[in-house]
Amino acid sequence: MGARRVDWTIHIGIIIRNIANLMGLYARFEHGRTDAVLRSAKYKDLVAIEWEWEGVWWNELDKLKKRAAKDPLHYCVLITYTHTPKIEEVYTHVLGIWQGATCPLLLGLVDFEDSKDIRSHRVFLNISFSVFDGETQRQLRISPALPWELDDTSWSSQKI
Numbered sequence: 001m002g003a004r005r006v007d008w009t010i011h012i013g014i015i016i017r018n019i020a021n022l023m024g025l026y027a028r029f030e031h032g033r034t035d036a037v038l039r040s041a042k043y044k045d046l047v048a049i050e051w052e053w054e055g056v057w058w059n060e061l062d063k064l065k066k067r068a069a070k071d072p073l074h075y076c077v078l079i080t081y082t083h084t085p086k087i088e089e090v091y092t093h094v095l096g097i098w099q100g101a102t103c104p105l106l107l108g109l110v111d112f113e114d115s116k117d118i119r120s121h122r123v124f125l126n127i128s129f130s131v132f133d134g135e136t137q138r139q140l141r142i143s144p145a146l147p148w149e150l151d152d153t154s155w156s157s158q159k160i
Contacts (some may be wrong), residue, residue: 016137045071046075048076051078055080061078061105076101109128111126
């Protein structure tokens with residue numbers, strides 16, 4: 001049991017498309033060197049989005065920061081994962097890279113523990129959202145990563 005990397009990539013793409021629709025924007029995938037952008041009806045890129053299964057240690061933050069410096073964006077977004085004990089290390093790393101950026105970064109961070117019992121080898125615990133403005137980090141929300149772990153939702157009412 002458990003989702004693999006490709007399952008989560010597809011899942012995130014669907015979520016991005018739905019968010020774009022809710023905002024009245026267009027989602028464009030693999031746009032330039034960016035996983036996705038949200039674009040206005042006048043073809044103006046407003047948000048650049050990257051997601052990475054392996055964490056913040058790759059070049060996604062650099063790509064987003066360069067993209068924001070080149071094109072005026074309202075936000076950049078990175079959705080990624082980390083081992084639970086490394087959360088603070090991730091925040092320090094992101095804050096260091098995002099110094100002097102031209103727009104805020106929304107970081108969606110899913111923390112996990114290793115498991116040999118599921119295909120992904122990851123047990124997802126929490127998802128947190130933080131905004132980095134180039135100088136500081138502000139935590140927006142922390143909640144269980146899996147929707148059926150949230151109380152009083154349609155998902156939790158279907159638990160067996």
